[in-house]
Amino acid sequence: MPSVAEFRSKASARPDLHLVKSAADSQEKRFLARGTPAYRRASFALFLSGFSTFSLLYCVQPLMPIFSHDFGVSPAASSLSLSLSTGFLAFAIFCAAAVSERFGRRSLMFASLLGASLCTIACALTPDWNALLVIRALEGFLLGGVPAVAMAYLSEEVDPRGLGASMGLYIAGNAFGGMAGRVVTGMLAEYFSWRLALAGIGLLGIAAAIGFLVLLPPSRNFVARRSDARYHVDAWFGHLNNPALALLFAIGFLMMGAFVTIYNYAGFRLVAAPYDLNQTELGLIFTVYLFGIAASWAAGLLGDRFGHFLVMPAGILIAVAGVAVTLAAPLWAIILGIVLLTVGFFMAHSVASALVGRLARGTKGHASSLYLLGYYLGSSVAGSVGGHFWSADGWWAVVAFTGALLLVSLAAALRARRLAEKA
Template identity: 75%
Template sequence: MSRAANKQETTASEVASRAELMLVKNEPPAESRQFLVRGTPAFRRATIALFLSGFATFSLLYCVQPLMPIFSEDFGVTPAASSLSLSLSTGFLAFAIFGAAAVSESLGRRSLMFISLLGAAICTIVCAVSPSWHMLLVARALEGFLLGGVPAVAMTYLAEEIEPRGLGGAMGLYIAGNAFGGMAGRVVTGTIAEFLSWRPALAAVGVLGLIAAVGFLCLLPPSRNFIPRNGFDAAFHLKAWGGHFGNPALPPLFAIGFLVMGSFVTVYNYAGFRLVADPYDLSQTELGLIFTAYLFGIVASWAAGLLGDRIGHFVVLPAGVLVAALGAAITLATPLPLVILGIVLVTIGFFVTHSVASALVGRLARGAKGHASSLYLLAYYLGSSIAGSVGGSFWLADGWSAVVTFILAMLTACLVAAFGVARLARH
């Protein structure tokens, strides 16, 4: 065979290989991709829509957190049992993310996210009228299952549709929406519960979720770099998920998601029990206002995305973990201002770490980005569910000092993983 024929055959083989790779990635060829460019109206609409989705997800998910002491009293359950109102939601959400990633391959990113937000908002309204503790837990579990259709798909949409130069900032703004929603849900329920009761408080958050879902649907541009996949190919999904564990930089990122989220949720789950007791005796409104620390998380997540794009994600990532650890240690102090300062630093450190880790998953995944995001968020929400409930055992054993010891152990492991990601990614 002539050299020219060999060259022609090699070129044809390379083209076929590239085409097959794009099919596996479920993306169009690179030369035909149309990104949303920073500064354009479509980019702004997309980032606002994803901000709303983050707001709705976290306000609906975490609105019960300041109500745990009330649940414990009204329903006669222990602090650890009251944490099930959150842990069940995050646990079901973690596993639903797997199904959501697969369903979005055929249903589409935008449609699945809207249906999930709408259903979760309705579940919150159902919780507000639940006659028993067990029915409330069932509604919260279903709500978590439905919300599984948002986080991984939102991260995938950003990774697919946003130009690489703007991905860090867009991801930071999306996570800022998470922070704002987490704060608003907690403050709204804490304040309304103080003057009325926990039932109208949950109903109000449910209505806010409905409004955010409609705004999301109206603003988000349709996907342009996503090719729907017909049917459900179990082998494809299993291969895609398994393939990400062959990428050495990704498992440490999954571990970071588990550990940093577990630490963060443990702080907020049990700080309330500490602060409503002696010597603080905070009211529900005052306790809800503690969650305005999330305002610092909004700024931190946005700034972390921009800093990661400019000075390097592997510099910002361990810095976020160290800030969270410092904050956890400061909460051991007795004066209330120092306790609040510690919670603020934990919040900043968490959102910096999560924002950077989320962006790195999208950057380092070799194709099938939705599956990579689903694995990260599986670990992330399992951290919330498992550590958030396990922290109750430490609280019962030796109070806040035991809780902080548990948190610092997790953050130490998180720091080791952060340095490991940097080393593995460089190689």
């Protein structure tokens, strides 16, 4: 067993490692220091995982009007192609967090990305609506092995002084994947078919999964734990008993619910008169995700420098303004509103994700799983409920519903800030 002096000597020869003594266990940990090659590889690998997850998950969103027409289902029913995936993903996050504590992070994330990519290709081949929904549910379950585990990996392996920036880049990958999934499927569906569009996204996901496996450095600070169900339940309830963390979990639910609802039903509004957009034009609107990519990265840097609890409510306020602007009739104003919503959402989400890693005391995978449970339940529940508001009273009702969600999330963010300051 090498001495501490020998360990320091070896580590000093590795510029990609930053030694920090953990207050919790009094052991030195080897963090990935910002600016080193290992840090950049890890950040880009997690970028690819976020890209793949969101492109696979949300590629069906611009296809909902086509599903409604081709399969003869209502707008709310067509949203099940997304809501079932996010709902099962939320449930699977719990399983993934427990499994990753025992078997590690890297291999689980790779298997999840590969399996979900194959499911997307299977969706392209199925002729039956119910079968498509079953495969999408399975795909969501498989994708549960990525988000919470990725956040836990970053929290464990990255120098805390650079965590906001690396988490911001991971969220930027989410944004880029969400954009690519929507834009590519929209264009391919317009010129070829929705089946070819899904097959293309599935192949892109396989390539991203391979790149992720090649680039991601092995865990250095992960310690496998043999545990029973009681251990995991105690860990989850321990995080829920932290009121600031519990409010962050609620913010994930509310923000994601509002964001997905706007994106789900904006398509139904814009393919109808007076806009009459085709699938390519509708898909191109999702290029506003580029603003989300920049916002998530910038929010991570700003949070590290000025304080995460200052940046998060600012992002929520920008999202509220964006939802209000979509009430205007001109197409340019609707797009502007979606841009503002996207910027505000990714600012708040990026910062909230980093805060979960900072505020969690131990078992960071469990804390991440609770945040993402709320996050994806918001997508699943609010995304479907919003369809009833759309059917009942059109876009005004959708804006009222999502605006209420965002205002409650703002109140939660301000309360969480006060609680964290007291702590």
